Structure formats: structure tokens, C-alpha cells
Amino acid sequence: MGYLRTYAFVCLTCRKSFKRYCPIDENVDELACPHCGKVSYNFGRNFHTPKTSDSAQWEKIEFLFNNGFRFQKIYHASYQTIPYPKTLDEAKDFVKKYKSNIYS
Secondary structure: OOOEEEEEEEEOOOOEEEEEEEEOOOOOOEEEOOOOOOEEEEOOOOOOOOOOOOHHHHHHHHHHHHOOOOOOOOEOOOOOEOOOOOOHHHHHHHHHHHHHHOOO
16 A cells, blocks of 8 residues: 545535545545445545534535535646635635636
């Protein structure tokens, strides 16, 4: 087995995240949530979990996820990273503007 890297896995059902080590050379997209047993998704190394009670932030996260964003870095043409939106309204514009920049 190669090197390991820590990734944040997010359960949108119970609104929690947990860290797991995964091999760098393997693409692990989903794991069972240790809290509820449903699917949790790999949101990468840069994801910051809001409080479970912060409904506005979780709505934004779900909206971004449903539009293909898993909080991977998005780069501007000048190779600078683009910050993720802070609100759901900003996220709607963000998706329109950067959806073509995401990779699957």
C-alpha cells in the first residue's frame, strides 16, 4: 500500500463529518457514515464542517454537492484558488460561474 492522506467524509443525512485515511493512489468517494450508517461522501482535504445546527450552511453545502462540487480546489485562469461561497445566494452564482471548472 502507498502513502495515506486524510480526507473529510461528510454525511448529509446527519450533518456530520469524520476524517479517514485513504491511500493517495486510490479514489475513495463514499463510505458508510459511522453515526447513521448511510452514505457519506469524500469532500477532500479542505472541507471545514459547520455546526450541525447551522441549517443555512448545510443547505449551501447540499446545494453545492448536488451541483457536482465536493469542495475540491477550483482554480482561476491565473492558477489562483477561488474561495467557496459563504451563503446559499452566493452559491447559486458560484455554480453558474464555475460548474465547468469542476472535474468528476
